[in-house]
Amino acid sequence: MGTIADPSNSLKPGLKQRHLTMLSLGGVIGAGLFVGSSAIISQAGPLSFVTYAITGLLVLFVMRMLGEMAAAKPCTGSFTDYARMAYGRFAGFSTGWLYWYFWVIVVGFEAVVGGQMIHNWIPSLPVWAIALGLMIIMTCVNMLSVGSFGEAEYWFAGIKVVAIVAFIAAAGLFAFGIWPGASLTFDNMTQHGGLLPDGLATLFVGVVVVIFSMTGVEVVTIAAAESAEPAKAIRKAVNSVVFRILAFFVISTFLIVMIVPWNTIVPGESPFVAAMDRIGIPGSANLLNLVILVAVLSVLNSGLYTASRLLFVMGARGDAPQWMTTTNNRGVPVKGILSCTVIGYGCVVLSALYPDTVFLFLINASGAVFLFVYFMICISELRLRRRWEKQNPGILEFRMWLYPVLPLLVTAAIVAVLVSMGLREQNRIELFQGIAVWIALSIIYLLRKKFGNVSNNDVIDGNLITPIPASSSTSTPGTSSAPA
Known part of the structure; x- marks a missing residue:
């Protein structure tokens, strides 16, 4: 049956509903939207917003599947626990470490x-020193308490949401001729090669790039386990995904291609700045750079939180050293947070020493890793839905639509995206490096199983594990007593 963890090693429900609401709203807004959208617009043309809509629909379905499982059995490990429930220890081990690596x-x-952004403003400060300072600041925020993380993310996300809403308001007034000196016209969409200048296929090829700009929507299912009402918070967050994606990605991109000729947008340069310059808003570049910096700090904050909570869960499950489950009197997994920052500091050093080799390898390999995680969410839901309905039909109050047809179609779509990465020369290296990371984890797992005295019996109460209660002492049946 395994061992019972120290009752003092427990997470505490320090996140409020407003924290989770803003986390779910702003978690998806990052540099991938503010700057990365330039690559999609320059590639797909005027209908680039359709690419965002297609990708958003795919993300919505994956989140709905995850929400179904998380609302039924909230776990701090979220989809890593569900992978373990569905397919055993290796599935949980590999999914957890893949997501942690990402x-x-x-x-x-x-x-x-x-x-780099702050260095552009203050050239006298070296990039590595600024990056180190940012890491230390965000580490301290996460070390205080889960409430401190939630409060910081609340304000970070709030600034991002306000910025997007303000942009949509101003751009909408300009695009539809209500702004002073503006007139309603669709010339920028119909001229310069038409709606599909490079063919219909470009709308779907862009999904490979766009899906990575939407990462972060799943973090709320992990954070919800440290709230007072996790199931309610998860349902609310998942239900709002479609509105967030519609407003933040689809509408903003549509307005940009109406205001700015798509073929004048330069990949790597923010199309939001180009649109605001066209509208005539002074100081738009500096203002947007400040918002992008907030987005960077937000990702830093939530990344440290997510990675440390995964280490906590994996330590409790026997897939990481058990000292990762140690928490202080505020319920913060201090050692887990510090372990994640060590990797972050290492990345900062590698980026300074090997900007075009080692660090680039790490970034490329993380791309396909996220799609592997999405794939595991899909196949876990397909198996667990059937199992849970037999065991306790009433547990599934929040359901994925059109089961099993729609989950199978979503799974096939993710596989198609991965295959397309292998077929496209510019994405092939990301897929192969991601596979290499998964193979490395598989080898580590087999070595641990052979030499590490790892228990193979995780079956508890008809499942492979039981959820970790966030609001009480943490009992972890089914974990191994041996450290990883």
């Missing part, structure tokens, strides 16, 4: 991006 690399990357 976030710690992103933390290091965002620290460097923040350092």
Whole structure:
């Protein structure tokens, strides 16, 4: 049956509903939207907003599947626990470490991006020193309490949401001729090669890039386990996904291509700045750079939180050293947070020493990793839905639509995106490096199983594990007594 963890090693429900609401609203807004959208617009043309709509629909369905499982059995480990419930220890082990790898690399990357932005404003400060300072600040925020994380993310997300709403309001007035000196015209969409200048296929090829700009929507299902009413918070967050994606991605991109000729947008340069310059808003570039910096700090904050909570869960499950489950009197997994920052500091050093080799490898490998996680969410829901309905039909109050047809179609779509990455030369390296990371984790798992005295018996109460209660002492049946 496993061992019972120290009752003092428990997370505490320090997140309020307003924290989770703003986390779910602003978590998806980052540099991928503010700057990355330039690549999609320049590639797909005037109908680039359709690419965002297609990708948003895919993300919505994945989140609905995750929400179904999370509302039925809220777990701090979220989809890593559901993968374990559905397919056993290896599935939970690999999914957990893949997702952890993704976030710690992103933390290091965002620290460097923040350092570069501030360096542009204050050239006397080296990038590595600024990145180090940002890491230390966000580490201290996470170390205080889960409430401190939630409060910081509340304000970070709030600034991002206000910025997007203000942009949509101003751009909407201009695009539809209500702004002084503006007139309603669709010339920028119909001229310059038409609606589909490079063919219909470009709308779907862009999904490979766009899906990574929407990462972060799933974090709320992990954070909800540290709230007073996790199931309610999860349902509310998942239900709002479609509105967030519609407003933040689809509408803003549509307005940009109405205001600015799509073929004048330069990949790597923010199309939001180009649109605001066309509208005539003074100081738009500096204002947007400040918002992007807030977005970077937000990702740093949530990345440290997510990665440390995963280490906590994996330590409790026997997939990471058990000292990762140690918490202080505020319910903060201090050692887990510090472990994640070590990787972040390493990424900062690698980016300074090997900007075009090692660090680039880490970033490329993290791309496909996220799609692997989405794939595991889909196949876990397909198995657990059937199992849970037999065991306790009433547990599924929040359901995925058109089961099993729609979940199967979503799974096939994710596989198609992965295959397209292998077929496209510019994305092939990301797929192969992601596969290499998964193979490395598989080898580590097999070595641990052979030499590490890892228990193979995780079956408790008809499932492979039981959820971790966030609001009480943490009991973790089914974990191994041996450290990883």
